[in-house]
Amino acid sequence: MTRRLAVALSLCLLAAAPAAAQPQQPLVQPPPGVTLPVAAQGLWANGACTDPGALLFLTGRYWALLPKEGPQEMWRVARTAESGGYTLAVADDADQTRLILRPDGQRLETRTPGPKQPDDVIPGEAPATQWARCPSLPGSLSGLHGEGLSFLGALDGIEAACASAEAAACIGAVFAWADVTRDGVLTAAELARVVRGATYLAMLATGAELEKLAAALGGGALGGMFAAYALIASFDYDGSGSLSQAELLQDRSPMPGLSGPAAPPAAAVPGPPIGGAALAGQLGALRTLLDQLAPMLGLPSR
Numbered sequence: 001m002t003r004r005l006a007v008a009l010s011l012c013l014l015a016a017a018p019a020a021a022q023p024q025q026p027l028v029q030p031p032p033g034v035t036l037p038v039a040a041q042g043l044w045a046n047g048a049c050t051d052p053g054a055l056l057f058l059t060g061r062y063w064a065l066l067p068k069e070g071p072q073e074m075w076r077v078a079r080t081a082e083s084g085g086y087t088l089a090v091a092d093d094a095d096q097t098r099l100i101l102r103p104d105g106q107r108l109e110t111r112t113p114g115p116k117q118p119d120d121v122i123p124g125e126a127p128a129t130q131w132a133r134c135p136s137l138p139g140s141l142s143g144l145h146g147e148g149l150s151f152l153g154a155l156d157g158i159e160a161a162c163a164s165a166e167a168a169a170c171i172g173a174v175f176a177w178a179d180v181t182r183d184g185v186l187t188a189a190e191l192a193r194v195v196r197g198a199t200y201l202a203m204l205a206t207g208a209e210l211e212k213l214a215a216a217l218g219g220g221a222l223g224g225m226f227a228a229y230a231l232i233a234s235f236d237y238d239g240s241g242s243l244s245q246a247e248l249l250q251d252r253s254p255m256p257g258l259s260g261p262a263a264p265p266a267a268a269v270p271g272p273p274i275g276g277a278a279l280a281g282q283l284g285a286l287r288t289l290l291d292q293l294a295p296m297l298g299l300p301s302r
Contacts, residue, residue, distance in 0.1 A: 039103040044131035074204035148200025185242040191228035
């Protein structure tokens with residue numbers, strides 16, 4: 001995994017109890033040819049929005065299926081095809097999971113084709129499932145799914161930015177979602193929110209049951225804050241107690257020595273140094289999650 005993505009996604013690990021939040025649309029539209037229709041993107045319910053039998057959340061490059069019972073799953077789109085008003089989406093997993101969809105205003109029709117159905121037979125004989133567009137998550141589910149779906153809604157833009165050659169663009173895309181207060185810096189609470197969102201996506205990528213998803217998000221509350229404070233201790237050069245984009249980009253963009261003589265060293269920041277062994281253990285945990293997220297983002301491992 002590239003260094004710039006590692007720095008940007010260093011904001012992600014472990015889990016903490018989720019707070020209520022609502023899904024948001026992608027920050028940047030992904031490239032054409034592999035995107036789900038804009039008319040289909042958003043939050044959908046099978047049944048009533050207040051008490052759905054299942055939820056379906058779609059972005060340009062991802063779809064997440066969240067039934068009331070059973071595994072909570074997410075797929076990344078590898079390619080799409082259009083025929084007769086229907087869209088066929090093929091995921092990049094080993095099974096090449098497929099979804100056929102047709103949006104119609106506030107309604108959405110989906111079908112899951114059988115293994116023998118050719119890609120060019122759309123919609124085919126698979127039974128249709130009907131969905132209604134929902135303006136927000138029901139209150140009973142916002143605590144479990146809110147932050148995670150909000151992060152998923154931003155993932156298209158983060159992925160596009162991190163695929164560029166600029167570390168600043170990659171970190172800036174993460175900041176755009178993480179900076180809740182829009183003050184240009186990230187506090188421990190905001191960093192922990194990124195951790196929770198990333199943990200949610202990592203769990204959906206494995207097809208976690210509801211109980212396991214809830215346990216991962218709830219049981220890692222202290223871990224999320226621990227990771228956030230470790231990042232602040234690692235990059236908070238001005239001792240403000242928060243992180244700015246400039247601090248995360250220090251010595252990374254541009255690389256020192258490439259654009260002229262290095263600047264004189266800044267004055268030392270007072271305070272006790274963090275133990276090297278303890279810090280290495282904290283960042284080692286972060287690297288573990290980065291390796292887990294790399295396939296989900298379609299990126300090579302470090």
